[in-house]
Amino acid sequence: xxxxxxxxxxxxxxxxxxLAKWLKKEGDAVKSGDVLAEIExxxxxxxxxxxxxxxxxxxxxxxxxxxxxVNDLIAIIAAEGEDxxxxxxxxxxxxxxxPKPAEAPAAQNTTPGGxxxxxxxxxxxxxxxxxxxSKPAAAGEGGRVFASPLAxxxxxxxxxxxxxxxxxxxxxxxxxRDVQAAKASGATKAPAPAEAGTPxxxxPKAxxxxxxxxxxxxxxxxxxxxxxxxxxxxxxxxxxxxRKTIAKRLxxxxxxxxxxxxxxxxxxDALMTLRETLNASAGKDKDGKPLFKLSVNDFVIxxxxxxxxxVPAANAxxxxxxxxxxxxxxxxxxxxxxxxxxxxxxxxxxxKTLSTISNEMKDFAVRARAKKLKPEEYQGGVTSVxxxxxxxxxxxxxxxxxxxxxxxxxGAGEKRVVVKxxxxxxxxxxTCTLSCDHRVLDGALGAELIxxxxxLIENPMGMLV
Amino acid sequence: MSESYDxxxxxxxxxxxVTAIRAAQLGFKTAVVDREHLGGICLNWGCIPxxxxxxxxxxxxxxxxxxxxxxxxxxxxxxxxAIVKRSRGVSGRLNGGVGMLLKKNxxxxxxxxxxxxxxxxxxxxGTVTVKETKRAEAPKGAKGAGTYQAKHIIVATGARPRAIxxxxxxxxxxxxxxxxxxxxAMPKSLLVMGSGAIGIEFASFYRTMxxxxxxxxxxxxxxxxxxxxxxxxxxxxFEKQGIKILTGAKVTKVEKGAASxxxxxxxxxxxxxxITAEKLISAVGVVGNIENLGLEKLGVKTDRGIVVTDGLxxxxxxxxxxxxDVAGPPMLAHKAEHEGVICIETIKGxxxxxxxxxxxxxxxxxxxxxxxxxxxxxxxxxQGFQVKVGRFPFAGNGKAIALGEPDxxxxxxxxxxxxxxxxxxxxxxxxxxxxxxxxxxxxLESTEEELMHTVFPHPTLSEMMxxxxxxxxxxxxxx
Numbered sequence: 001x002x003x004x005x006x007x008x009x010x011x012x013x014x015x016x017x018x019l020a021k022w023l024k025k026e027g028d029a030v031k032s033g034d035v036l037a038e039i040e041x042x043x044x045x046x047x048x049x050x051x052x053x054x055x056x057x058x059x060x061x062x063x064x065x066x067x068x069x070v071n072d073l074i075a076i077i078a079a080e081g082e083d084x085x086x087x088x089x090x091x092x093x094x095x096x097x098x099p100k101p102a103e104a105p106a107a108q109n110t111t112p113g114g115x116x117x118x119x120x121x122x123x124x125x126x127x128x129x130x131x132x133x134s135k136p137a138a139a140g141e142g143g144r145v146f147a148s149p150l151a152x153x154x155x156x157x158x159x160x161x162x163x164x165x166x167x168x169x170x171x172x173x174x175x176x177r178d179v180q181a182a183k184a185s186g187a188t189k190a191p192a193p194a195e196a197g198t199p200x201x202x203x204p205k206a207x208x209x210x211x212x213x214x215x216x217x218x219x220x221x222x223x224x225x226x227x228x229x230x231x232x233x234x235x236x237x238x239x240x241x242x243r244k245t246i247a248k249r250l251x252x253x254x255x256x257x258x259x260x261x262x263x264x265x266x267x268x269d270a271l272m273t274l275r276e277t278l279n280a281s282a283g284k285d286k287d288g289k290p291l292f293k294l295s296v297n298d299f300v301i302x303x304x305x306x307x308x309x310x311v312p313a314a315n316a317x318x319x320x321x322x323x324x325x326x327x328x329x330x331x332x333x334x335x336x337x338x339x340x341x342x343x344x345x346x347x348x349x350x351x352k353t354l355s356t357i358s359n360e361m362k363d364f365a366v367r368a369r370a371k372k373l374k375p376e377e378y379q380g381g382v383t384s385v386x387x388x389x390x391x392x393x394x395x396x397x398x399x400x401x402x403x404x405x406x407x408x409x410x411g412a413g414e415k416r417v418v419v420k421x422x423x424x425x426x427x428x429x430x431t432c433t434l435s436c437d438h439r440v441l442d443g444a445l446g447a448e449l450i451x452x453x454x455x456l457i458e459n460p461m462g463m464l465v
Numbered sequence: 466m467s468e469s470y471d472x473x474x475x476x477x478x479x480x481x482x483v484t485a486i487r488a489a490q491l492g493f494k495t496a497v498v499d500r501e502h503l504g505g506i507c508l509n510w511g512c513i514p515x516x517x518x519x520x521x522x523x524x525x526x527x528x529x530x531x532x533x534x535x536x537x538x539x540x541x542x543x544x545x546x547a548i549v550k551r552s553r554g555v556s557g558r559l560n561g562g563v564g565m566l567l568k569k570n571x572x573x574x575x576x577x578x579x580x581x582x583x584x585x586x587x588x589x590x591g592t593v594t595v596k597e598t599k600r601a602e603a604p605k606g607a608k609g610a611g612t613y614q615a616k617h618i619i620v621a622t623g624a625r626p627r628a629i630x631x632x633x634x635x636x637x638x639x640x641x642x643x644x645x646x647x648x649x650a651m652p653k654s655l656l657v658m659g660s661g662a663i664g665i666e667f668a669s670f671y672r673t674m675x676x677x678x679x680x681x682x683x684x685x686x687x688x689x690x691x692x693x694x695x696x697x698x699x700x701x702x703f704e705k706q707g708i709k710i711l712t713g714a715k716v717t718k719v720e721k722g723a724a725s726x727x728x729x730x731x732x733x734x735x736x737x738x739x740i741t742a743e744k745l746i747s748a749v750g751v752v753g754n755i756e757n758l759g760l761e762k763l764g765v766k767t768d769r770g771i772v773v774t775d776g777l778x779x780x781x782x783x784x785x786x787x788x789x790d791v792a793g794p795p796m797l798a799h800k801a802e803h804e805g806v807i808c809i810e811t812i813k814g815x816x817x818x819x820x821x822x823x824x825x826x827x828x829x830x831x832x833x834x835x836x837x838x839x840x841x842x843x844x845x846x847x848q849g850f851q852v853k854v855g856r857f858p859f860a861g862n863g864k865a866i867a868l869g870e871p872d873x874x875x876x877x878x879x880x881x882x883x884x885x886x887x888x889x890x891x892x893x894x895x896x897x898x899x900x901x902x903x904x905x906x907x908x909l910e911s912t913e914e915e916l917m918h919t920v921f922p923h924p925t926l927s928e929m930m931x932x933x934x935x936x937x938x939x940x941x942x943x944x
Contacts, residue, residue: 150911
């Protein structure tokens with residue numbers, strides 16, 4: 001019986017992906033574990049493996065096809081000895097009869113949600129767009145809210161934000177009783193600006209899920225922008241999945257998470273000395289290469305991880321109507337790649353040794369540039385580190401990457417003249433700016449976090465014990 | 466080994482057989498038990514055969530008034546036996562149709578009187594015993610008496626006429642709808658007790674066929690569930706046709722003579738009068754058939770003659786369900802069908818909601834017809850709504866005039882605050898076919914705006930539905 005190869009879900013939230021490349025041709029023999037094709041999602045390129053032996057009888061979706069829905073038939077594998085031509089013609093209708101083998105690749109490649117975080121729900125990417133009864137109807141694509149005329153009118157009269165109402169009608173349509181229920185539960189008014197000092201007290205339900213929904217200004221249209229420029233002045237660059245995701249996610253972050261910024265100068269002299277000592281003491285592998293080579297950024301990651309566990313209230317993220325607080329620190333690290341960036345997450349950065357962090361980062365960086373990171377490697381995290389020091393940037397502010405609650409923007413370490421004991425002194429200084437989500441962190445709490453970080457950077461021996 | 470089903474439904478009325486077909490569609494192995502007829506009262510002794518009788522009456526009425534249309538029809542008369550025969554034929558045809566539908570959907574029919582011995586418990590299915598019945602011959606291919614097992618048992622046994630002590634139907638002079646449906650001859654005079662849909666339809670039928678008809682209603686208004694304004698208009702029309710109507714009146718005593726009954730009727734003023742008629746039709750409502758099903762033994766919760774359910778058909782006993790008349794008012798076929806579908810889809814695990822009983826339309830097929838859905842004007846006010854009321858008379862509608870039906874009214878009731886259509890009430894020609902438009906609007910939660918923006922075809926009676934909405938907002942065109 002022919003085996004249907006379906007578009008796999010590479011993450012729990014994936015709905016469609018691009019079929020980047022076929023690595024096998026029609027007629028090629030395949031065996032279990034062979035890589036059949038590469039699928040490109042918003043951020044990663046993943047491989048589809050064969051789970052059975054046979055011959056790749058038919059490629060249904062040609063390579064280069066964008067936005068192939070998950071579970072769509074992409075190819076048919078004929079079993080051994082099976083006539084390839086029959087398989088390719090008769091395969092598709094049999095999908096219903098033989099769902100098991102067909103579903104298997106999808107199941108195998110699916111990321112088990114929440115394997116790495118203490119809370120499963122935070123691991124769900126904010127762009128999970130399937131409208132279901134438990135989620136606001138507006139979470140659907142395109143931002144159109146389906147609501148009955150009466151529901152719309154009542155919502156308008158009562159000041160209920162329809163985008164935040166879960167629809168219980170057919171196909172998730174919002175009907176009058178949903179609006180009334182939302183009104184009764186008090187979770188309705190359009191999101192009020194979070195009041196400084198009391199971010200956690202009231203959870204405006206409307207604010208939670210990042211919504212691509214209507215109220216958000218979409219910016220100028222293509223035609224409007226085009227109008228500003230001469231026709232031959234530009235070339236159009238189509239958006240790939242990563243660019244779309246960055247645009248969407250970070251726009252949401254700025255609209256949804258109230259940012260504030262805290263800047264400190266960290267003296268690096270002690271750290272530079274320690275780094276030199278540690279690197280010099282690194283053992284060698286059999287090729288004579290050092291087992292590790294710590295960078296300043298590795299110290300920064302470790303310091304953030306430890307600082308988070310020392311200020312537990314800051315080791316938390318916003319989750320719609322509650323705050324999720326973590327035991328261990330999950331620190332994302334922005335890795336610039338051609339055409340975008342990834343933020344792979346160092347799990348348990350508080351516990352890991354500097355050398356482990358360093359080696360993990362090197363591996364992440366290599367695979368990020370090759371777009372071979374797995375979704376579970378770049379999802380989640382409580383905070384991130386973004387270091388532009390190597391570009392000579394002295395100071396900057398970064399945009400928080402949802403669902404995280406802060407991000408540390410790290411500038412270049414440079415020699416500066418500072419006043420020490422009433423005397424000018426030359427020290428190496430690095431300016432760091434923490435962007436905080438005010439829903440989770442208040443000013444004082446953010447200050448405590450960055451002070452803990454500064455303390456560790458300036459007394460780096462604390463990171464070794 | 467007894468036959469085992471996923472779903473077994475007791476009662477093959479409109480609720481039961483529709484539920485059975487839906488169950489089969491959902492992949493359940495399904496059986497339906499009945500003791501008398503496929504299609505239930507509705508199809509055999511209710512909705513359908515009365516419509517056949519009323520159609521005869523309607524055509525008879527038109528023939529009598531042929532001259533109004535420039536036609537002549539002389540020596541217009543009727544043959545009571547032929548009218549009844551046609552009515553039975555209509556039922557018979559549809560009854561056979563239900564049998565075919567069940568067969569097509571591979572639903573087993575079991576013939577006899579069912580008793581629920583046990584509801585499903587854990588992995589053990591429930592048990593139903595079926596005893597032989599002498600009420601009616603089993604349809605071809607039906608299974609007979611025996612013990613049957615089912616994971617889910619749905620009681621859909623319907624209702625029967627309510628009997629008032631001292632005025633028990635005797636099938637001779639005191640009729641229920643059963644006898645009224647198959648008269649051997651048209652009675653010369655008739656007393657109708659109760660002015661709900663059943664009473665009024667028979668009053669209308671027999672009056673058209675020439676009987677002297679008196680209707681006695683306990684409440685101050687005939688058609689008590691209808692909007693007072695509509696009921697008032699109906700009363701005027703009926704009285705114009707020669708029907709005597711006594712409201713706020715009670716039949717206190719009935720004496721049977723050789724070929725007549727004499728009823729003592731006490732009026733609202735306390736004075737009594739005696740009314741003698743050839744026949745008396747008792748149409749004072751129906752009661753649920755909850756007896757002899759084994760429900761008491763299983764501890765099924767009932768309340769004043771109906772089985773208590775959770776709105777999705779579930780009783781307090783897991784594995785046992787009830788739908789239709791036996792699960793409470795309104796006791797209407799279309800309510801039973803819908804309730805049955807919700808019940809079986811709930812069993813299947815589909816996403817269901819309890820039916821919104823405020824959106825179930827009701828129709829009375831007297832002349833003129835009456836149809837309504839939702840709240841009456843009085844009920845809406847009682848519930849605290851500020852209402853906007855629209856009215857449009859048939860006299861302002863071209864199609865109505867052309868049909869020679871210039872009497873009637875379409876009334877709409879809106880919530881002034883939200884524009885929600887709270888109710889619609891109609892009297893006049895063919896309104897029973899019009900009401901669904903408003904039902905759809907209510908189900909979709911339309912406001913006056915969508916109704917105003919809807920294009921109604923011209924020339925039709927439905928244009929009045931548009932005009933009535935416009936009138937509620939001071940924008941009516943044709944009055």
